[in-house]
Amino acid sequence: MQISVSYLTSFYSKEKTIKLIEETKADYLHVDLMDGLFVPNKNFDLKEITPLLINHKLPLDIHLMVLDPLLYINDLKKLNPEYITFHLEATKDVIKTIQVLKENHIKVGLSIKPQTNILELMPYLSFVDLVLVMSVEPGAGGQSFLKETSNRLKTLINYRTENNLSFKIEVDGGINNNTILLVKDVDIAVIGSYICKSNNYNNQIMKIQSILND
Ligand code: DX5
Ligand code: ZN
Numbered sequence: 001m002q003i004s005v006s007y008l009t010s011f012y013s014k015e016k017t018i019k020l021i022e023e024t025k026a027d028y029l030h031v032d033l034m035d036g037l038f039v040p041n042k043n044f045d046l047k048e049i050t051p052l053l054i055n056h057k058l059p060l061d062i063h064l065m066v067l068d069p070l071l072y073i074n075d076l077k078k079l080n081p082e083y084i085t086f087h088l089e090a091t092k093d094v095i096k097t098i099q100v101l102k103e104n105h106i107k108v109g110l111s112i113k114p115q116t117n118i119l120e121l122m123p124y125l126s127f128v129d130l131v132l133v134m135s136v137e138p139g140a141g142g143q144s145f146l147k148e149t150s151n152r153l154k155t156l157i158n159y160r161t162e163n164n165l166s167f168k169i170e171v172d173g174g175i176n177n178n179t180i181l182l183v184k185d186v187d188i189a190v191i192g193s194y195i196c197k198s199n200n201y202n203n204q205i206m207k208i209q210s211i212l213n214d
Helices: 014-022 046-053 073-079 094-103 118-124 149-162 201-213
Strands: 002-006 028-034 060-065 083-087 107-112 130-134 168-172 188-191
Touching (some): 002 201, 149 168, 188 201
Parallel strands (some): 002 028, 168 188
């Protein structure tokens, strides 16, 4: 399993947190962007985050919690992201958004909130590179993992196998040393506060990996 570290909830400034994450063996830097419309909080301004992220070393896994993902793609592509993930619930233009990301050679992620029926993803699964299953309500770090997520992941994994599809599955929210085993079959786990509210980021990553390898 790969680990994508979210800098959203941390003891330190964004700048220092990003620097500390980049010194670890994480696989991705998870960038949570919230517009204050799709979720209550707004947490970014492109002018502020661009200089913080432009020289990133880890591949960027951008998670857009915004109402209109098409507004941001042109600016975000300057950061050379590996994935841009947007929410199924955010836009009526799911296919158009997928197309625009593909035209820009950015891998496409589609995310789903905990209350949305997983079957609503099905029409899009042959066109996306990644599905991000939220295991908390999007909008804040440090929430508790919603246990129903395990069954939703199973449904998605079975569908992928039965239909011979190849999208990656990522889970986001409330992942720590206790909940990691509930999501052990996903490709990528997003982890925020368990890592960034600790004194040693790499130790926390190694703890997760050793639990998975046991
Ligand atoms: C929640 C964000 C998550 C969050 C994860 O809306 O999308 O990426 O930062 O943080 P933890 O691991 O603390 O739940
Ligand atoms: Zn996220």
